[in-house]
Amino acid sequence: MFGGMQRRIVSMWFPRLPSDRALRARPVDGPFALTLNEANAIRLYDLNDQAERQGLHRGMSYADARSFCPGLQSRPANPVGDARFLQTLRRWATRYCPWVGLEGKDGLVLDVTGAAHLFGGEAAMLADMRTRLARAGLSLRLGLGDSRGAAWALAHSVEGSAAPGQALATLARLPVAALRLDDRTDTALQRLGLRSIGALEAAPRAALARRFGPGLLLRLDQALGRQSEQVTPAAEPPHYGVRLTFPDPIGLVEDVMAGIARLLDQLCIRLKTQEAGARALCLSLRRVDQRVQTVELRLAGALRDAGRILPLFERGISEVDAGYGIDQLRLEATLVEPLPVEQISHVASGRAGQLDDLISRIGLRIGLENVQRFLPADSHIPEHGFLVAPAAWSEPGGSWVAQRSRPLRLFPPEPIDGTGPQPPRQFRWRRITLTTARATGPERIAPEWWLEDENWRSGMRDYWHVETRQGLRLWLFHTPQTPGWFVQGEFA
Known part of the structure; x- marks a missing residue:
């Protein structure tokens, strides 16, 4: 009850x-x-x-x-x-x-x-x-009953409802599997001739407890309402939205920024409570004529510091047409990421997050996806040794690992005159006649056969580190399958 x-x-x-x-x-x-x-x-x-x-x-x-x-x-x-x-x-x-x-x-x-x-x-x-x-x-x-077990049994067996106080009479003919039992227990009860809930209820409880343990009788009592079983509603996800209504319309940028500051303080408290940070925010400004303008802000990193977020709204607010005035502001974090509390160290530089703030400011002008960084990639192919990723959605890290040195400058292969597997003694590159002083190699690099690459259809390459008498240090390669020489890089 x-x-x-x-x-x-x-x-x-x-x-x-x-x-x-x-x-x-x-x-x-x-x-x-x-x-x-x-x-x-x-x-x-x-x-x-x-x-x-x-x-x-x-x-x-x-x-x-x-x-x-x-x-x-x-x-x-x-x-x-x-x-x-x-x-x-x-x-x-x-x-x-x-x-x-x-x-x-x-x-x-x-x-x-x-x-x-x-x-x-x-x-x-x-x-x-x-x-x-x-x-x-x-x-x-659907199943309806006095208990969670009775409702489950009816929904999964005959679909119906049990009148109040009539759980045993309604469930007696249902199979024992309707008690939410595992297959092993169900099979064992079938072999003992206990095929229905009514037969199980009539069997000696002490013998059932010794044979199957307390779990079987618990399920039976839950279905018949003798043992309570709570219905626990799932917790609603936190809502990261705050609103501010003005008694008199405002129109000055300073007033709007002051209102945003108040909203950010409330929002950041909610984010801190949930150990979360905002990656995207949407500010809605309602004018007195009921038209709504929005200013979206995307951040390079999860953030819940009102003092760092507020200046990022200045550019968007300056472009808002206030009309006859703004009477309501609504701020919502539309994209949230976990941001657990971290221990503050005495050796911290105090500059954490400055790069993210810079990326966010630049992203407001040219788009956050257009601010990119180079990241190392696991490939022995020179052209595939790196990848370009948006700085806001990637973390700097990793390192390039190469058995031999790589040129500082890498460019598309440029053909030069040369015959044979050894580097040419003299060759012309970019309208300059060069003479080989010393050559180190070869370093054979085979193509990645599992990837389609037009530039590597000529097959394997033999790379050489060539120092010229003119002072240039170049990276040359020879293609044995289709003989030819190319320059692809320049060392510092």
Whole structure:
């Protein structure tokens, strides 16, 4: 009882949640299945009703499924997307009651005690659930009972409801598997002849406890309402949005910046509480004529320091048309990243974050993606030894590892005259006649056969470090397959 009222629990089971979600986005006609790579084998993860009627089942090898059903259509499964979709359904289900929790990977549990009359009774409420979810293209099985275990048993077995106080009478004929037992316990009970919940309830409890432990009796008592089982609603994600309304409209840049400073103080306190930092912020300015202008700010690093964020808004605010005045400001962190508290060291330079602030300021003018840095790449090919990445979304680090020295300047190969595998004694490069004084090599570099590269179709290269009498130190290579000499780099 809760407040003198009989407790009532609804179990929502979505037996085909992954496939229903996929078919909502891209419907298909005929048998359909989602596949997942498990233990180096592609198996069926979920399937629609037509595929099940063809004799297919979850866990079946995809190759076997195609042999049974040549017309089977499939797509890769996305368990992470399915989990997010279930969270969306959980938020939607709060329209029926505030206490909604997750039930495994494909179900929800609702404590609707005292809420059914708002929808015209329990039958009308269940009918409304079925209608709305069927309209959304989702398969649904519902169970309603006095306990979470009873509701789960009904949803996964016969789909129905148990009248208040009639749990045992309603569940007695259901199989023992409806008690949320593992396969091993279910099989053992079947061998003992205890195939239904009613037969299990009539069996000696002491003998069952000795044979199966306390877990079996706990599940039985939970289903029959003897042992309470709470419905714990999932915590709502923190909301990083603050608002400020003015009694009189403002229009000066200084006034707007002062308002933003107040909002940033509140927002940064929330971020600090959650040990998070903002990477993107959106400021909405509502004018008295109800038009809304926005200023977006993207940061090079996670930040929750109001003093460092505030100056970055100056450029965007200076371009805002205040019209007859601004009466409301709303600031929201639209992209948030973890930013745990760090121990302050006595040897810290005090300049941490200055580079991120500089990148953010430059990014406001030319775009944050256009501020880039070079990063080392694991490749023995000279041209592939580095990659270019946006500075805001990468961290400097790593190092180039080469067995031999590499030129300071690297450029596309430039052909020179030369024959044979040894460096030419004299050659002409960039309108300069050069004489070889000393040559070190060769260093043979083979192409990466697993990558397509037009520049390396000539095959392997033999690289030489050549010092000329004119003072130039060049990096030359020879191509044995199609004989020729090229200059590709210059040492300092």
